[in-house]
Amino acid sequence: MAKRKTRTTKKRKKTSRKFSLALSKQQQVILGSFLFFFGLALMVSFVSYLFNWQADQSEVGILEDRELQTDNWLNKFGTNVGHLFVYRGFGLASLILGGLITLSGIYLFFNSSKQSLWKYWFWGLLMMLWISIFFGFFSSGSSLFSGVIGYELNDLLQDYLGLIGTIFLMTFLMIVYLVIRLKVTPDLVIGLFKRTKDQIVEDFESVPPPMEEVQHTTETTSEPIEEPIVQDLNTQPETVADEESEEELLEKITLKKVESNPEPIVEEAEISLEVEQAKEEEVVKDASQKLVEDFGEFDPTLELSKFRFPTLDLLKNYEGNAGITINQDELEENKNRIVNTLSNYKIGIANIKATVGPTVTLYEIVPEAGIRISKIKNLEDDIALSLSALGIRIIAPIPGRGTIGIEVPNKNPRIVSMRSVIASPKFQKAEMALPLALGKTISNETFVVDLAKMPHLLMAGATGQGKSVGLNAILTSLLYKKHPAEVKFVLVDPKKVELTLFNKIERHYLAKLPDTEEAIITDTRKVINTLNSMCMEMDARYDLLKDAMCRNIKEYNQKFKARKLNPNDGHRYLPYIVLVIDEFADLIMTAGKEVETPIARLAQLARAIGIHLIIATQRPSVNVITGIIKANFPARIAFRVTSKIDSRTILDGPGADQLIGRGDMLYTQGNEMIRLQCAFVDTPEVSDITEFIGSQKAYPDAHLLPEYVGEEGGTNLDISHEDRDALFREAAEVLVVAQQGSASLLQRKLKLGYNRAGRLIDQLEAAGVVGPFEGSKARQVLVPTLEALNQLLDNEHAED
Numbered sequence: 001m002a003k004r005k006t007r008t009t010k011k012r013k014k015t016s017r018k019f020s021l022a023l024s025k026q027q028q029v030i031l032g033s034f035l036f037f038f039g040l041a042l043m044v045s046f047v048s049y050l051f052n053w054q055a056d057q058s059e060v061g062i063l064e065d066r067e068l069q070t071d072n073w074l075n076k077f078g079t080n081v082g083h084l085f086v087y088r089g090f091g092l093a094s095l096i097l098g099g100l101i102t103l104s105g106i107y108l109f110f111n112s113s114k115q116s117l118w119k120y121w122f123w124g125l126l127m128m129l130w131i132s133i134f135f136g137f138f139s140s141g142s143s144l145f146s147g148v149i150g151y152e153l154n155d156l157l158q159d160y161l162g163l164i165g166t167i168f169l170m171t172f173l174m175i176v177y178l179v180i181r182l183k184v185t186p187d188l189v190i191g192l193f194k195r196t197k198d199q200i201v202e203d204f205e206s207v208p209p210p211m212e213e214v215q216h217t218t219e220t221t222s223e224p225i226e227e228p229i230v231q232d233l234n235t236q237p238e239t240v241a242d243e244e245s246e247e248e249l250l251e252k253i254t255l256k257k258v259e260s261n262p263e264p265i266v267e268e269a270e271i272s273l274e275v276e277q278a279k280e281e282e283v284v285k286d287a288s289q290k291l292v293e294d295f296g297e298f299d300p301t302l303e304l305s306k307f308r309f310p311t312l313d314l315l316k317n318y319e320g321n322a323g324i325t326i327n328q329d330e331l332e333e334n335k336n337r338i339v340n341t342l343s344n345y346k347i348g349i350a351n352i353k354a355t356v357g358p359t360v361t362l363y364e365i366v367p368e369a370g371i372r373i374s375k376i377k378n379l380e381d382d383i384a385l386s387l388s389a390l391g392i393r394i395i396a397p398i399p400g401r402g403t404i405g406i407e408v409p410n411k412n413p414r415i416v417s418m419r420s421v422i423a424s425p426k427f428q429k430a431e432m433a434l435p436l437a438l439g440k441t442i443s444n445e446t447f448v449v450d451l452a453k454m455p456h457l458l459m460a461g462a463t464g465q466g467k468s469v470g471l472n473a474i475l476t477s478l479l480y481k482k483h484p485a486e487v488k489f490v491l492v493d494p495k496k497v498e499l500t501l502f503n504k505i506e507r508h509y510l511a512k513l514p515d516t517e518e519a520i521i522t523d524t525r526k527v528i529n530t531l532n533s534m535c536m537e538m539d540a541r542y543d544l545l546k547d548a549m550c551r552n553i554k555e556y557n558q559k560f561k562a563r564k565l566n567p568n569d570g571h572r573y574l575p576y577i578v579l580v581i582d583e584f585a586d587l588i589m590t591a592g593k594e595v596e597t598p599i600a601r602l603a604q605l606a607r608a609i610g611i612h613l614i615i616a617t618q619r620p621s622v623n624v625i626t627g628i629i630k631a632n633f634p635a636r637i638a639f640r641v642t643s644k645i646d647s648r649t650i651l652d653g654p655g656a657d658q659l660i661g662r663g664d665m666l667y668t669q670g671n672e673m674i675r676l677q678c679a680f681v682d683t684p685e686v687s688d689i690t691e692f693i694g695s696q697k698a699y700p701d702a703h704l705l706p707e708y709v710g711e712e713g714g715t716n717l718d719i720s721h722e723d724r725d726a727l728f729r730e731a732a733e734v735l736v737v738a739q740q741g742s743a744s745l746l747q748r749k750l751k752l753g754y755n756r757a758g759r760l761i762d763q764l765e766a767a768g769v770v771g772p773f774e775g776s777k778a779r780q781v782l783v784p785t786l787e788a789l790n791q792l793l794d795n796e797h798a799e800d
């Protein structure tokens with residue numbers, strides 16, 4: 001049933017889309033107005049023809065005589081179309097045709113749903129036929145009411161069905177029309193009769209009483225309302241006599257009202273008031289239902305309905321991907337070494353089992369009874385030595401399995417291609433808000449998680465260990481699964497090179513601040529503005545949710561799709577927003593609290609309204625990943641890091657320092673730690689995917705975030721000399737000597753805070769000592785030597 005409904009909705013959408021695609025907006029307006037007036041002209045002609053047809057009969061068909069005037073209000077046009085449609089056509093029912101054409105004009109003009117228009121046409125034409133045949137039934141020759149067609153059709157019917165058969169058929173058709181179109185059912189008819197009966201009784205009640213009784217009636221109404229009802233409920237209607245006294249009559253009427261109401265206990269005498277309330281409720285309920293019936297559910301993807309998701313063949317199939325090649329000798333050798341090493345330390349093994357993954361093999365051992373687990377754990381380095389392999393990790397015990405795991409890297413690690421994870425049924429069938437195909441587990445299962453549930457992700461790893469590839473894998477997963485209307489990315493890339501490829505999909509998937517050229521943010525100041533703007537978006541979304549009485553974005557969007565929220569009240573379909581920050585350490589170093597505060601706010605509050613953060617950093621030190629950030633990022637991915645301390649910072653435990661790099665990673669979402677091999681997606685593949693998407697029809701602009709007007713700390717080029725910092729000259733000298741225009745250098749050398757150093761840099765830029773901001777790189781120093789600097793500053797004074 002539900003399926004059928006969605007199918008019809010889809011079909012409906014298709015037809016209406018086809019219609020509006022065929023005509024441009026202007027064409028629709030012009031054609032709409034033409035049809036409107038043409039339909040009106042027809043109707044005027046037909047009405048006038050009905051009055052003047054006899055007088056104009058001789059003028060029919062004479063078009064070449066310009067002098068000739070007919071009595072029709074639309075002159076020769078009216079006479080001729082009247083003759084054609086009314087006389088020769090459908091008679092009086094031709095007016096319906098004029099009405100339908102006028103209506104089509106109105107629909108086209110206002111670009112309303114074409115679906116209901118088709119319905120009007122279908123039923124209108126049937127009605128026209130029926131009416132003309134109906135009139136044909138009463139006319140003895142061709143008449144003005146039935147038209148020739150109506151008369152002839154009626155004649156034809158009677159030839160085959162006879163008079164009675166024709167009456168039966170016509171009545172049957174009328175019933176079909178009433179039932180389907182007007183939804184008239186026997187219950188409705190009975191209800192209507194009942195209501196009419198009640199109405200008569202009510203009218204009877206409201207008839208002004210004779211003069212001598214007025215006094216009496218006022219007395220009755222001034223009595224408490226409840227009283228007659230209490231009496232009524234005990235009164236038997238049969239006891240009412242023919243000659244009723246006024247009081248008895250009142251009793252009877254009230255009793256009837258109580259009976260006609262389904263509610264057994266009625267507190268008030270005014271029943272019509274209750275009926276009105278019920279009606280009002282129906283209207284509210286119907287409004288959204290009717291909208292859904294007419295237009296179907298709101299479809300956010302409609303604007304880019306032809307959008308095609310990237311195809312699988314854009315991704316490469318890396319060699320050796322066909323299946324895992326298990327090297328039996330290697331397995332045996334490793335097993336023997338593990339057993340020997342352990343037996344050297346007098347640890348007996350009851351059982352050993354190997355699971356071969358893409359990069360590492362997990363040997364699960366069950367030690368003999370009485371062996372302490374910590375003893376095996378302490379042998380990590382010895383086992384690594386005996387296996388002469390890096391990256392041995394001992395998991396003792398494996399949670400939920402009761403065994404001890406030893407992960408040993410394979411000699412020939414296999415690349416997990418993005419293609420294989422995207423093509424996996426697990427990802428394809430994932431019904432998640434933001435599915436991420438991260439890679440494969442040690443047992444070769446595709447690992448898919450929902451970013452919306454994380455709800456924010458922290459990634460860390462030393463340089464060259466696969467962070468950028470990981471970010472690309474995450475973004476690629478979303479591109480393969482989510483329509484541009486459903487998700488938007490805000491990309492921050494201080495390195496300027498990692499995410500540039502995504503520029504191609506700016507108008508499909510990216511979000512940016514108004515009045516900015518590039519959607520991918522590389523400038524620290526812009527990052528601060530964007531983060532604050534996202535906080536504003538978050539607040540605005542919370543207001544919308546509150547207004548709609550929804551707890552999260554999912555409920556809200558469902559309500560919006562069901563057309564229960566009015567766009568005129570500011571409601572809109574809310575896409576998920578994924579904020580990706582590469583090189584977070586760099587940001588924190590340059591902007592500190594200014595970045596940390598909005599990020600912490602977003603991380604704490606944004607989960608319910610569909611804003612999710614992915615933060616990647618090379619340096620997972622505590623001053624970068626502060627306590628407040630860590631607390632709000634329960635999901636973490638660690639690629640290989642260089643020290644145990646770094647591993648602790650990111651994972652709250654060791655392990656990341658024992659990984660083997662090249663996409664080998666640990667994923668945790670609070671408790672369990674899962675070792676994964678990150679899916680590999682190369683730059684050319686990302687380029688192909690973004691090219692594929694970018695070449696399709698896009699939105700007019702990137703998704704715009706709210707405008708944020710921050711305190712302009714950027715390049716304020718007209719800073720007057722008096723306003724310069726006391727340390728201005730000293731700062732200039734430091735930069736000229738070092739030939740490096742960086743704020744952090746000033747911070748260190750002059751022992752300043754970030755803000756003051758930033759202000760100094762701005763002043764130095766205004767004075768022409770350093771060049772403009774260049775992202776993560778230090779600014780260029782424009783003055784080569786100290787002498788040149790002195791000259792420059794002295795010249796300034798001379799000018800003053």
Ligand SMILES: Nc1ncnc2c1ncn2[C@@H]1O[C@H](COP(=O)(O)OP(=O)(O)OP(=O)(O)O)[C@@H](O)[C@H]1O
Nearest residue numbers: 415462463464465466467468469662663678679680
């Ligand atoms: N999942 C993977 N599978 C196979 N090889 C990988 C994988 N991830 C990364 N590599 C290899 O490691 C190299 C470096 O990866 P990547 O550029 O992602 O490092 P990174 O951590 O981003 O470094 P940086 O922080 O300096 O940008 C890649 O060029 C690739 O050869």
